[in-house]
Amino acid sequence: MLLHYVLRRLAFFIGAMFIASVLIFVLIRAAGGNVAAVVLGRDASPEAINALATEYGLDRPWAVQYLDWITGMMGGDLGQSFRTGESVADLVVSRLPISVPLAGAGLVLAILIAIPAGTYAARNAGRSSGTLIALISQIGIAVPVFWAGVLLSLLFGVQLGWLPTGGWTPWNVSVLGAIQSLVLPVLALGLVMAASLSRYVRTAVLDVMNQDYVRTARATGMSQTRALLTVGLPNAALPIVTFLGLLIAELIGGTVIIETVFSLPGLSRMILSNVAAREVIVVQSTVMLIIVFVMFVNLVVDLLYGLLDPRIRVAG
Amino acid sequence: MSAVPAVQVRDLHVRAGGLTAVRGVSFTIPAGGRMGLVGESGSGKTLTALSLMGLLPVGLRAQGEILHDGVDVTKLSDAQLSRRRGRTLSMVFQDPLSALNPVRRVGHQIASVIRRHKGVGSNEAGQQALSLVQQMRLPRPERIMHAYPHELSGGQRQRVMIAMALACYPQLIIADEPTTALDVTVQKQVLRLLNEAVSERGCGLLMITHDLPIVAAMCETVAVMYAGRIVEMGPVSEVFTAPRHPYTRGLLDSQPTMDNIAIDGSSRLPSIPGMVPPLDGLPAGCAFHPRCPRADDRCRREAPMLDGGGRRAACWHPLEGTLTGTNAA
Known part of the structure; x- marks a missing residue:
C-alpha cells in the first residue's frame, strides 16, 4: 500500500516536471525577438548574429532545441551564458551562499514564530490575547515584503545604524559581515511569511480542537494544554505541512524582492538580470532548477503526509 | 459498593449568554444504578451529560450542584476535574x-488512559489495555491493539471506546447515544457488551438516547426531558407502561412497532404534532402546551413542577391508568 502511494506520487512528480519544462521553454521564446540579435546588441552585423545563432543552435526547430536542452539537463549539463561563456551550473553555485541561507533562515524563522503564535492564538480564541495575535498576523499579511524590507532597513540601518542597509559581504571575506548583511533580509522575509503561516496554524489548530477526538482526550482526563499539544497539534500537522510545501513557492518569490531591496547578489537577482539580457539558456535552466526544487519539496511533503496520517496510506 | 450515589444532580442550569438550555434538572443515580435520559434532539440531554463531565463547549456555563465522588464537580478547577475524568467518571460518545x-494506534489510546490515572509504566498499561480489549470480545486482540481507528469496523471502534471508558472502573459511565452511529445488526451486541461490563464492575450508568426500547432493556429508572426540563421520572417499568405526562405518552406512541408500520403504508406512525420550541422562543407556562392535547388555560400560564412520589411528572393534567395496546415497552 505504502509502495503504491509512493509510486503514484513519483509518477505525478515526473509528469508535472515535464509540463513545467515545456511551459518555461515556450514562454521564454514566446517573448519574441531574435535572441542572438538582442544578446549581441544594436551594432552587431548580420553575420555575427547568424554565427551566434548557429553556435548555440538557436536557428534549429524548437522541438530539437527543447530535446537538446532537456537531455543536457538530465545529464547534468545546464548550458552556458552567451555573453561570458560561463557555465550555468557555476553561475548558480556562486549565488547559493547568499540565497540558500536567506531562504532557509527566513523559513525557519517563520516556522519558529508561526507555530507557537498560531497555537497560542487558537488556544486563546475569543479572548483578547488570542485576538491580538490574530490581529497582528492579519496586519502582517497585508504588509508587502518589499515594504517590510524598506522599513527594517530604515529603522535598523539608517536610524540606528546597527546593520548594513544593503549590499553583500562574501563569506570568505568576513563571516560576521555576511551574517550582518543577511539579518535584515531574513527578518523581513521571515516576519512576513510568519504572518500568513501563523494564521494558517491558528485555523488548523482551531479546527482540530473542535474535533470529537480532542473531546475524548479531555473526557479521559487529559488537560486542555496537553490535549492541544499531544492530540491537537499532531493532527493539525497534516494541513500545516501541506501549507509549508506551498509556502516554498512564496518563499522564492519573496527572495526575488528581498534580494532587490537589499542589493544582495543572490540567485533571484541573477535570474532577473539574465531575463533582461535575454540569456535564454541561463534563465530556462535556472528557473527549471528552482521548479524541480519546489516540486521536490512538495513531493517530500506528500510522502511525509503519508507518514503522518495512517489513513492516507490506504486511500492514496 | 458504598451507599454514596454515583451522581446527584440538583437544580442544574446550563446557560449560554442570555439563553437557558437546561432549566433546573435534578436527579440521583445510586451507586451501580442505571438511568435512561430520553427526549428529542435539543431537549438538553447532551448538555446535561457534558455538565457532569465539566466539558461544556466554550461559552456555556453550568450552575447548580453536581455531587460526585464526594465533591461538587461544578466547583472544581479544570485540573481537579481532569483527575476524575476517565477515572471516576467517563463517557462513551456517539460516533x-x-x-x-x-x-x-488503538492500543496506545487505551493504554494512555490507564497510564494517566493509574500511574503504571507503559508495559503494564499495555498489558491492561490488551486484557480490556480481550474482555470486549474483539477478534484477534493483538491485531486490534496495533490497528488505527479507520481500520476497524464501527462496532469494533465503539467497543474500543467502551474499553477506554471502563479502563479505570469508574463510578459512573455516561453513554451518549452509543449505538446511533452503528449498524442495526451490531447495535444489540454493543449494548449487551456495555450492559455486562457495567454490571460486572458495578458502575452507574447514565444512558442518553431517544431509543426507548434501549432504556427499557438496560435501565432501572428513566427521566424524560423536554425543552431543558425533566417532565417525567420514575421506574422504567412504570413510566413506560403507565406514562403520566402527555409528552411521555406521545414518545411511546411514536415508537415504531410491528403494528404501526404496515407494509402497505395504510396505517401511519403516530407522531407528536408540532416541533420542539427554540430556546429563545419558549412558550409561557408549560413548555409542552402548544403540542399537548390536554392543555388548558392554566397550562398556558403556569409552568408545572415535578410532583412528589416515586413516579413524578410535571403536568397539571397527568394521565391516569395504564397504556392500552401494544406500545407499552
Whole structure:
C-alpha cells in the first residue's frame, strides 16, 4: 500500500516536471525577438548574429532545441551564458551562499514564530490575547515584503545604524559581515511569511480542537494544554505541512524582492538580470532548477503526509 | 459498593449568554444504578451529560450542584476535574470514528488512559489495555491493539471506546447515544457488551438516547426531558407502561412497532404534532402546551413542577391508568 502511494506520487512528480519544462521553454521564446540579435546588441552585423545563432543552435526547430536542452539537463549539463561563456551550473553555485541561507533562515524563522503564535492564538480564541495575535498576523499579511524590507532597513540601518542597509559581504571575506548583511533580509522575509503561516496554524489548530477526538482526550482526563499539544497539534500537522510545501513557492518569490531591496547578489537577482539580457539558456535552466526544487519539496511533503496520517496510506 | 450515589444532580442550569438550555434538572443515580435520559434532539440531554463531565463547549456555563465522588464537580478547577475524568467518571460518545484519535494506534489510546490515572509504566498499561480489549470480545486482540481507528469496523471502534471508558472502573459511565452511529445488526451486541461490563464492575450508568426500547432493556429508572426540563421520572417499568405526562405518552406512541408500520403504508406512525420550541422562543407556562392535547388555560400560564412520589411528572393534567395496546415497552 505504502509502495503504491509512493509510486503514484513519483509518477505525478515526473509528469508535472515535464509540463513545467515545456511551459518555461515556450514562454521564454514566446517573448519574441531574435535572441542572438538582442544578446549581441544594436551594432552587431548580420553575420555575427547568424554565427551566434548557429553556435548555440538557436536557428534549429524548437522541438530539437527543447530535446537538446532537456537531455543536457538530465545529464547534468545546464548550458552556458552567451555573453561570458560561463557555465550555468557555476553561475548558480556562486549565488547559493547568499540565497540558500536567506531562504532557509527566513523559513525557519517563520516556522519558529508561526507555530507557537498560531497555537497560542487558537488556544486563546475569543479572548483578547488570542485576538491580538490574530490581529497582528492579519496586519502582517497585508504588509508587502518589499515594504517590510524598506522599513527594517530604515529603522535598523539608517536610524540606528546597527546593520548594513544593503549590499553583500562574501563569506570568505568576513563571516560576521555576511551574517550582518543577511539579518535584515531574513527578518523581513521571515516576519512576513510568519504572518500568513501563523494564521494558517491558528485555523488548523482551531479546527482540530473542535474535533470529537480532542473531546475524548479531555473526557479521559487529559488537560486542555496537553490535549492541544499531544492530540491537537499532531493532527493539525497534516494541513500545516501541506501549507509549508506551498509556502516554498512564496518563499522564492519573496527572495526575488528581498534580494532587490537589499542589493544582495543572490540567485533571484541573477535570474532577473539574465531575463533582461535575454540569456535564454541561463534563465530556462535556472528557473527549471528552482521548479524541480519546489516540486521536490512538495513531493517530500506528500510522502511525509503519508507518514503522518495512517489513513492516507490506504486511500492514496 | 458504598451507599454514596454515583451522581446527584440538583437544580442544574446550563446557560449560554442570555439563553437557558437546561432549566433546573435534578436527579440521583445510586451507586451501580442505571438511568435512561430520553427526549428529542435539543431537549438538553447532551448538555446535561457534558455538565457532569465539566466539558461544556466554550461559552456555556453550568450552575447548580453536581455531587460526585464526594465533591461538587461544578466547583472544581479544570485540573481537579481532569483527575476524575476517565477515572471516576467517563463517557462513551456517539460516533466512535470521530471520537478516536485518527493518527494513534488503538492500543496506545487505551493504554494512555490507564497510564494517566493509574500511574503504571507503559508495559503494564499495555498489558491492561490488551486484557480490556480481550474482555470486549474483539477478534484477534493483538491485531486490534496495533490497528488505527479507520481500520476497524464501527462496532469494533465503539467497543474500543467502551474499553477506554471502563479502563479505570469508574463510578459512573455516561453513554451518549452509543449505538446511533452503528449498524442495526451490531447495535444489540454493543449494548449487551456495555450492559455486562457495567454490571460486572458495578458502575452507574447514565444512558442518553431517544431509543426507548434501549432504556427499557438496560435501565432501572428513566427521566424524560423536554425543552431543558425533566417532565417525567420514575421506574422504567412504570413510566413506560403507565406514562403520566402527555409528552411521555406521545414518545411511546411514536415508537415504531410491528403494528404501526404496515407494509402497505395504510396505517401511519403516530407522531407528536408540532416541533420542539427554540430556546429563545419558549412558550409561557408549560413548555409542552402548544403540542399537548390536554392543555388548558392554566397550562398556558403556569409552568408545572415535578410532583412528589416515586413516579413524578410535571403536568397539571397527568394521565391516569395504564397504556392500552401494544406500545407499552
